[in-house]
Every structure is written in C-alpha cells, then in structure tokens.
Amino acid sequence: MLPVEIDWSKRFDQEAFSKPTLELAKDLLGAFLVHRSAEGLTAGRIVEVEAYLGPEDKGSHSYGGRITPRNRAMFGPKGHAYIYLIYGMYWCFNVVSGPVGFPQAILVRALDPVAGIDLMHARLGSAHQSRHSLCRGPGKLCKAMNITGELYGEPLWGERLFLVPGSLQPGEQMKTSPRINIDYAGEFASKPWRFYIQGHPAVSGPARLRQ
DNA sequence: GAGTTGATCACT
C-alpha cells in the first residue's frame, strides 16, 4: 500500500538535527514521524513544514529573544519537541533546531498517514474523513497522532516520539512558499520558508498553496 | 467569516 518501506532501525539521532534549520526542514520532507502511544502506534510521512528562524524572525514565537513558559523549549537543545496550544484548542508540533540559545524550530504542518489510520479516524471522531485529510494541517495532525503538551520537550530520538529518514519519491518535487497565517510578521511574512511536496493530496492550505 | 480559550502583555 505504501510507496516506500520504513526502516525503523534508521531513526534520526540527535546529531541528525545539526544542520542549519532551512536544510533540516528539507530533510524532514519525506521523513516519517512516529508516535508510540498507550493506545497504539501512529505514523505519517511528512509532506509540509515551515521553518521559524529565531529572534530576528517576526513570525517566530522566539521573536525578540524573550523566553516564556510556552517557548522555552525553543531555546533548548536541538531535536526536542516544541509543542504549543493555539486558539485555545489545537496543539501544534515543532522540531527544535539550532544550538542551545539559538531558538529556531520547524513546524510540521501535514503528514500522509502510514500507520495507525484506524486509530486516527477514531481520534478525529468522524468515520468519513479521507486518509489524506486525517493529518492535513498542524492542528489536525496533532489530534490524529495524539501529540499534546504532555510530550513538551520530549527528545525526538527516544522510544515514544521519533523520526525515520525518508526522501522524496521519483516524480515528487519540493516547492517553497511564504508561511501560512503569519500576516502580522511584516517583511518576514513573505520569506519562502514553507516547504511542501508539490501537489501532494495531504498538503494543507488553499489549492494555490498546494501546487 | 466565526468560534474558542490559554498565553502574553500592559497596566496597576
């Protein structure tokens, strides 16, 4: 059913998160995010991410270099989970990047579900969601994967939450665009720091932002 | 275009 096999033995170790953030973001495209929860295992192939580049970036929660209870994970070591609640309802999952004290992160915006699909359906509460819509959008993928604040700061090379390398398949192409929903970020709103697999049915946003 | 609520910030 899947176009690729996941080699579970080759997960990202902490060293694999050492690249510059924009490079790491491209590495994450095509990789697999896996969560082993008490209810069961869910996993998805990453098809859309956004990079947030630290104190200079007006779109970033670390803008201005302020450390708060919410964003402190961004200032910590690379390869940990930065998870926050948005609009009082939705969790969003990020991979912390950059050295300690350089608060950068990569928001995972969409996955192509590859394991635990029945569990995802159950968590979303509707039997009528198509597979590609289950993890389309940062809030939905956290709900489908049961990623919450409970995993805040979790290292991403452990047993609960981890990443497995994966690359683009023949015929797939990476595209960039401005990031979504950061209109307040001034000149940074137009930086091309969103990366996605062109035309993939699990990518979020309006049609023009998926092609 | 509206809903919905924790986090943040500008004030005491």
Added chain:
DNA sequence: GTGATCAACTCT
C-alpha cells in the same frame, strides 16, 4: 494581580 488582546487553526 487584573483585564484586554492576541493567536504558526479549523470548519462553514
């Protein structure tokens, strides 16, 4: 400490 404003979203 208190109240006002905001928000890296989702569904209609």
